[in-house]
Amino acid sequence: MRRAIALAASPGVPLHPNPRVGCVLLAGDGTVVGEGFHHGAGTPHAEVEALAMAGDRARGATAVVTLEPCNHTGRTGPCAEALIAAGVDRVIAAQRDPNPQASGGLETLRAAGIETDAGLLADEAAELNRAWTFAHRHGRPFVTWKFATTLDGRSAASDGSSRWVSSLPARRDTHVLRGLCDTMLVGTTTVEVDDPHLTVRGEDDQPLGVQPLRVVMGKRELPAGRRVFDDAAETVHLRTRDPELALRTLYAEHDRHHVFLEGGPTLAAAFLKAGLVDEVITYIAPMLLGNGTSAVGPLGIGSIDDALRLEIVDTTVVGKGTEANVRLVLRPVQQED
Structure with missing residues (x-):
């Protein structure tokens, strides 16, 4: 999660209008198979970038992400659905999404049979996006x-x-x-x-x-x-x-x-x-x-x-x-x- 937070805080990432988000994908043995961060409005979300890097290795992986995967379609598709399609087994989120238009991703993941957890380093993740939160x-x-x-x-x-x-x-x-x-x-x-x-x-x-x-x-x-x-x-x-x-x-x-x-x-x-x-x-x-x-x-x-x-x-x-x-x-x- 600390690596995901560091990715989210990468230099040059706009502070608005979208939140800064980082994601790390771990194989069953703890090996990092993918990572990514959101580069700004209209660009792929952190989870999507990490999944693209991982490819087939995303199946059965654990996604560690600083913000609950989004559950709505905006300029890009919902990250919750992308994680389900990739076949990940578990998603660990730091901060629950306070935006009512995008929240609910963890519930969607659980309904698809994916194990979820939330709250790990939540305060540090929220500080990344203090004003947005x-x-x-x-x-x-x-x-x-x-x-x-x-x-x-x-x-x-x-x-x-x-x-x-x-x-x-x-x-x-x-x-x-x-x-x-x-x-x-x-x-x-x-x-x-x-x-x-x-x-x-x-x-x-x-x-x-x-x-x-x-x-x-x-x-x-x-x-x-x-x-x-x-x-x-x-x-x-x-x-x-x-x-x-x-x-x-x-x-x-x-x-x-x-x-x-x-x-x-x-x-x-x-x-x-x-x-x-x-x-x-x-x-x-x-x-x-x-x-x-x-x-x-x-x-x-x-x-x-x-x-x-x-x-x-x-x-x-x-x-x-x-x-x-x-x-x-x-x-x-x-x-x-």
């Missing part, structure tokens, strides 16, 4: 709120200027994190005031790889000339101020699993008050403003006892010298993993 379990995307702040919690100076609170190394680091998500989300005010491009760019400031969906949330009409409406990536305007409705729309209608929230303090407060922030990433710059825009709007908290408490998951210094920022990764203590 979360989205299918909760019916909405996983939300990462990212912001930059000074030591005294300001995201902009009193004159409104905010470029640049974070350093150049921190901004480049942000683009790496953007590339791990499938959706960039901001509010209409951010589009009006900052005119962000909301793309993933390399050190040469040119677009890099497959771009996330750009989403603007809010009812206000926006000028067509804003950069977020260019052809660098797809953009959707969700005409709502309801964070829960926005997330469920992104999941149900756009197949989105991981939102990177980069809006201003008002939008951030709306998501926080709704309990819809699952991870916080902040870049803290070694500067003081003493006044200006707070990093987050009012949360309706009047007492220290009611504070929204966060657990620090990771701390990293990004950059050196005067260009150094501290990147904190946190998660709300009350939130589900």
Whole structure:
């Protein structure tokens, strides 16, 4: 199973829209006769690739796979049926499939007389597809709120200027994190005031790889000339101020699993008050403003006892010298993993 997990995590495999999956086929004496991994949407699934490598040696083999074999026909056929046709004797899956459209593969295998087991290294397998798993379990995307702040919690100076609170190394680091998500989300005010491009760019400031969906949330009409409406990536305007409705729309209608929230303090407060922030990433710059825009709007908290408490998951210094920022990764203590 650890080999299957390593295969699933092979470099270059897209993080979305499909899960990363690895498979190893073992003969009766424990010899590896086939292995494979899913290379992305529209390509053969891990089980099919492993079966192709094994050929006739798949008959009587044990399939060890990181995710329950799919049970539906999409761009490719159901892996459960492929395993049955190949004549495998046993299937061991780490994680059960949380996607109701594809689950049920183990039941199909058992009905065909194939021995099945599930749960081996399930947590490690689920971590491979953290946002994908979360989205299918909760019916909405996983939300990462990212912001930059000074030591005294300001995201902009009193004159409104905010470029640049974070350093150049921190901004480049942000683009790496953007590339791990499938959706960039901001509010209409951010589009009006900052005119962000909301793309993933390399050190040469040119677009890099497959771009996330750009989403603007809010009812206000926006000028067509804003950069977020260019052809660098797809953009959707969700005409709502309801964070829960926005997330469920992104999941149900756009197949989105991981939102990177980069809006201003008002939008951030709306998501926080709704309990819809699952991870916080902040870049803290070694500067003081003493006044200006707070990093987050009012949360309706009047007492220290009611504070929204966060657990620090990771701390990293990004950059050196005067260009150094501290990147904190946190998660709300009350939130589900």
